[in-house]
Amino acid sequence: MTTEEFRRYGRETVDWMADYLDNIRDYPVLPDMHPGDLMDRLPSAAPEQGESMDMILEDFEQSIVPALTHWNHPRFFAYFANSGSHPGILGEMLTAALNGNGMVWKSGPAITELEQVTLGWLRQWLGLPREFFGIIYDTASIGTMHAIAAAREMADPDSRRKGNSGRLVMYISEHANFSVEKAGMTLGLGQDNIRQIPSDEAFRMRVDLLREAMEADRRAGKKPFCVVPTVGTTSTSSIDPVNTIADVAEDYGAWLHVDAAYGGAAAILPELQNILDGAERAHSIVVNPHKWLFTPMDLSAFYTREPEILRRAFSLVPEYVKTAEDPRAVNYMEYGVQLGRRFRALKLWFVMRHYGREGACAIIRSHIEYAQKLAGLIRSHPDFEIAAPTPFSLVCFRYRGSDDDNRALLENINASGKAFLSHTVLNGRFVLRLAVGNISTRWEDLEEVWALVKQSAKKTATAG
Amino acid sequence: MTTEEFRRYGRETVDWMADYLDNIRDYPVLPDMHPGDLMDRLPSAAPEQGESMDMILEDFEQSIVPALTHWNHPRFFAYFANSGSHPGILGEMLTAALNGNGMVWKSGPAITELEQVTLGWLRQWLGLPREFFGIIYDTASIGTMHAIAAAREMADPDSRRKGNSGRLVMYISEHANFSVEKAGMTLGLGQDNIRQIPSDEAFRMRVDLLREAMEADRRAGKKPFCVVPTVGTTSTSSIDPVNTIADVAEDYGAWLHVDAAYGGAAAILPELQNILDGAERAHSIVVNPHKWLFTPMDLSAFYTREPEILRRAFSLVPEYVKTAEDPRAVNYMEYGVQLGRRFRALKLWFVMRHYGREGACAIIRSHIEYAQKLAGLIRSHPDFEIAAPTPFSLVCFRYRGSDDDNRALLENINASGKAFLSHTVLNGRFVLRLAVGNISTRWEDLEEVWALVKQSAKKTATAG
Numbered sequence: 001m002t003t004e005e006f007r008r009y010g011r012e013t014v015d016w017m018a019d020y021l022d023n024i025r026d027y028p029v030l031p032d033m034h035p036g037d038l039m040d041r042l043p044s045a046a047p048e049q050g051e052s053m054d055m056i057l058e059d060f061e062q063s064i065v066p067a068l069t070h071w072n073h074p075r076f077f078a079y080f081a082n083s084g085s086h087p088g089i090l091g092e093m094l095t096a097a098l099n100g101n102g103m104v105w106k107s108g109p110a111i112t113e114l115e116q117v118t119l120g121w122l123r124q125w126l127g128l129p130r131e132f133f134g135i136i137y138d139t140a141s142i143g144t145m146h147a148i149a150a151a152r153e154m155a156d157p158d159s160r161r162k163g164n165s166g167r168l169v170m171y172i173s174e175h176a177n178f179s180v181e182k183a184g185m186t187l188g189l190g191q192d193n194i195r196q197i198p199s200d201e202a203f204r205m206r207v208d209l210l211r212e213a214m215e216a217d218r219r220a221g222k223k224p225f226c227v228v229p230t231v232g233t234t235s236t237s238s239i240d241p242v243n244t245i246a247d248v249a250e251d252y253g254a255w256l257h258v259d260a261a262y263g264g265a266a267a268i269l270p271e272l273q274n275i276l277d278g279a280e281r282a283h284s285i286v287v288n289p290h291k292w293l294f295t296p297m298d299l300s301a302f303y304t305r306e307p308e309i310l311r312r313a314f315s316l317v318p319e320y321v322k323t324a325e326d327p328r329a330v331n332y333m334e335y336g337v338q339l340g341r342r343f344r345a346l347k348l349w350f351v352m353r354h355y356g357r358e359g360a361c362a363i364i365r366s367h368i369e370y371a372q373k374l375a376g377l378i379r380s381h382p383d384f385e386i387a388a389p390t391p392f393s394l395v396c397f398r399y400r401g402s403d404d405d406n407r408a409l410l411e412n413i414n415a416s417g418k419a420f421l422s423h424t425v426l427n428g429r430f431v432l433r434l435a436v437g438n439i440s441t442r443w444e445d446l447e448e449v450w451a452l453v454k455q456s457a458k459k460t461a462t463a464g
Numbered sequence: 465m466t467t468e469e470f471r472r473y474g475r476e477t478v479d480w481m482a483d484y485l486d487n488i489r490d491y492p493v494l495p496d497m498h499p500g501d502l503m504d505r506l507p508s509a510a511p512e513q514g515e516s517m518d519m520i521l522e523d524f525e526q527s528i529v530p531a532l533t534h535w536n537h538p539r540f541f542a543y544f545a546n547s548g549s550h551p552g553i554l555g556e557m558l559t560a561a562l563n564g565n566g567m568v569w570k571s572g573p574a575i576t577e578l579e580q581v582t583l584g585w586l587r588q589w590l591g592l593p594r595e596f597f598g599i600i601y602d603t604a605s606i607g608t609m610h611a612i613a614a615a616r617e618m619a620d621p622d623s624r625r626k627g628n629s630g631r632l633v634m635y636i637s638e639h640a641n642f643s644v645e646k647a648g649m650t651l652g653l654g655q656d657n658i659r660q661i662p663s664d665e666a667f668r669m670r671v672d673l674l675r676e677a678m679e680a681d682r683r684a685g686k687k688p689f690c691v692v693p694t695v696g697t698t699s700t701s702s703i704d705p706v707n708t709i710a711d712v713a714e715d716y717g718a719w720l721h722v723d724a725a726y727g728g729a730a731a732i733l734p735e736l737q738n739i740l741d742g743a744e745r746a747h748s749i750v751v752n753p754h755k756w757l758f759t760p761m762d763l764s765a766f767y768t769r770e771p772e773i774l775r776r777a778f779s780l781v782p783e784y785v786k787t788a789e790d791p792r793a794v795n796y797m798e799y800g801v802q803l804g805r806r807f808r809a810l811k812l813w814f815v816m817r818h819y820g821r822e823g824a825c826a827i828i829r830s831h832i833e834y835a836q837k838l839a840g841l842i843r844s845h846p847d848f849e850i851a852a853p854t855p856f857s858l859v860c861f862r863y864r865g866s867d868d869d870n871r872a873l874l875e876n877i878n879a880s881g882k883a884f885l886s887h888t889v890l891n892g893r894f895v896l897r898l899a900v901g902n903i904s905t906r907w908e909d910l911e912e913v914w915a916l917v918k919q920s921a922k923k924t925a926t927a928g
Contacts, residue, residue, distance in 0.1 A: 001550040001818070007482040013554050014474030017561040022467040031573055035793035038577040046585035050820035053551065056813075060558065064810070067574035071564045079571070079785070084563025086465040087517065090477050092560035094524065096760045096811075097481040099548030100535045107543070109495055110531035113502040121510035138602055139804035149650060163654025164628045178782040179803050186613060186778070186801050188652030190627025234784055290804070296560045297806045314650070318642040320543070320698055320888040320897065329499035337650050339643050340603035340754070342761045346528070347560075349520075354465070356514035424784040433784065 001053065009053050016057075017089065021072065024440070028417025029073045031066055038067040069420065074440040075449060078422035080234075080262045080394070081437030085294035087354035091347030092296050102341045104321055105329035112330055114345040121352055122301055125268040125360075126287065129280050133307035135335050136299055136344045140261035143286040143302040145183035146314070146336055148226055150284065150306060151255030152187065153313035155225035160313065169193045169217045170226040173205035173240055175233040177259060193222075202389050203238035203426070205229055211248050224252045231275055232263020235424040235433075236388035236396050239263065242278030250281075258285040261300065265292035266368070266392055269361050275391070284310075292364065292437050295351050299344045310335050367393040367436040370446050374434070377450060383457055387426050393436040396426065399457045403430035408463070412456040419449040465517065473517050480521075481553065485536065488904070492881025493537045495530055502531040533884065538904040539913060542886035544698075544726045544858070545901030549758035551818035555811030556760050566805040568785055569793035576794055579809040585816055586765055589732040589824075590751060593744050597771035599799050600763055600808045604725035607750040607766040609647035610778070610800055612690055614748065614770060615719030616651065617777035619689035624777065633657045633681045634690040637669035637704055639697040641723060657686070666853050667702035667890070669693055675712050688716045695739055696727020699888040699897075700852035700860050703727065706742030714745075722749040725764065729756035730832070730856055733825050739855070756828065756901050759815050763808045774799050831857040831900040834910050838898070841914060847921055851890050857900040860890065863921045867894035872927070876920040883913040
């Protein structure tokens, strides 16, 4: 492709992207298709000769777009809604063109130092202490895995050489994201050594039961080594009592990792900074700008006050990547599994500068307001009930009917293409989840989905 | 940002990218700066109010670009050179705008199915058997970690629940990429349980010593569970004898994982398909399109003939991501650590279609030809010697002088800004590495760097 062709196709692509984001309400949030439909439509082998970009872009529109779930849709309310914002997209474009790899300082001075700068900025927004060292991983799943590995290194420095001792036990709440348990499995700790502590009526970890469990394990000759509270659990966005959990963790000398992947972003609001109370005592914390800070996938921010322990857990420096030592040169590959490290900080830099703290706060605040307002409407409607507190922008609610009624209601809404909600199970009951998190979402979108919910409920009731 | 502003800044950004790639030879490959220079230049806190995109883009040019190591530069010859090609960049742009997450089929039908389609295409290009199941991970470091975790699941199905047994032993060559050892450490296997088998005079794993080591471990009550040969080692691009290693692995019932992160791409050339001989017997293999198949970072292709074992090692399906079961719907999150999964297949689809197999082969073939030709020039020059065979596009060579001479030579070249080479140590001697892998590299670039090498050597000799 010549430069002029790239310029032309690049502009065409930008125009398509602009139109897409502008007209996104016209797309069904979920595609109307069956598994395999797209595979059946596409050739079973790649072409021998190259094809024209015109044809490729046309096929993108004709075949790929109709098979998309539109995460950037303002009525995408499933899981945790997120945003690929305009400035974030511009950052990603440049990252792709530069195609750098910040494995060591020398291979990407700008990649390395902008990572330090933007994570320093974000640390201040979150109100975390100065001694927290920041590093970007792709996802919170990976960040949490690194936290637990660092915890292992602290509890059992021989493990790097000898392997797991089998004595280590980790503690999470029954509402922790399943990626925490998966990380423990991956690290070879065994599910039997991961205690899921029951939660209270507001879905927060029961600290009394945490202490009991740790004490029982210690008496049994096990070593409690890591506790992972969550700020914004996946099912309900509940907030574990980090400060009292920190007390217990300290008593047992355990690493405290705070999973604030979703909820953490809200701490940039002065009125919500207290959600991270106790996190300043943590050994590590993860917050996902790609969840609720308008940054395209993927960018997860990880902070630790023990970078040397993290480094001991992961550092291996073979000759072919050795560079001159310099106290100011961070070689990020020493702090993680991945040798390949994209230039992720660029998009975060664009986002933080474009919105500024006030702009970012205003958007997050509006999401929370919409969610609270919707929760109010649900609460005052006789046919519906709120199923969990709403500390952030996630509303958990039920139609006052059977689980099957609620299941049918959800399928109805999602099949309409007008909105995408997800679900969870709380106290054995099927519950609908509606998470506000897209930058383009307006109150009118919530009104529309609420009307749709009520209408679908009526249909469900009639059918039953 | 309004749509019209995004359109304007997007086009401006595309123009910058086009100019950058067009004029990239004018940039020094390595920046002239000291660690901390960029950090010192940037504000220590993010702005309170949002800033104009004009200002942000200007700062990008003024501050970030001069601090970049230009991986997309045609005279970037360090590590393994790669390419963010035009079609790949266009794919990344769309991925950022769509901002999808293919954790389950439903959350991204197109993400999931295009991943299946493109990895099927690539599998055919590589000549791998039909039963290989493909999945995209971010990096080969992560892919290899998943391979070893699957190997553990096969050897010790109780480990998921109980944790590592301490009996498992893994085998790599002394020239395996260090990410393999790091993956073993991360999985909690312990460095003591990773055997680095010595290599022969061509830096290939010694199969006789592999067998001896496995036998000794078995006798000692250990369980040899995983063998990782490399096709294209990082130091020299040597090729371990996969077929004979497969014989040994089979005798011990061990998982065979082939690390072809760099070299694998060359197997799309009909005349080089034999480099993967034996890989068809492997349990898994990793090949990085982001290394030598013109795909922007990050995209690593992983194949396994045992997807069910991989799934058993990683599957956890909590209620909040449960979807209807369908035999044709793959939920990729069940096959890995990461819950967040970018739409990576799109850029690979663009690249494979734009170049076609013939076009892709022509580029890789030219890289190999340039490297062979340069190796010939080096070999016939009295002051230089070739330090390792050149099966691909990586040339390992030395100036016939001391290690310090060679170190000075390398620093000289890299300080010139005209090219970036890296180094390794072979048989205790400092060796220069020159890897051809950028899509814009022409033979003239090699001539220029060869002239520079000779000139720097003269300078070094005079100084000494």
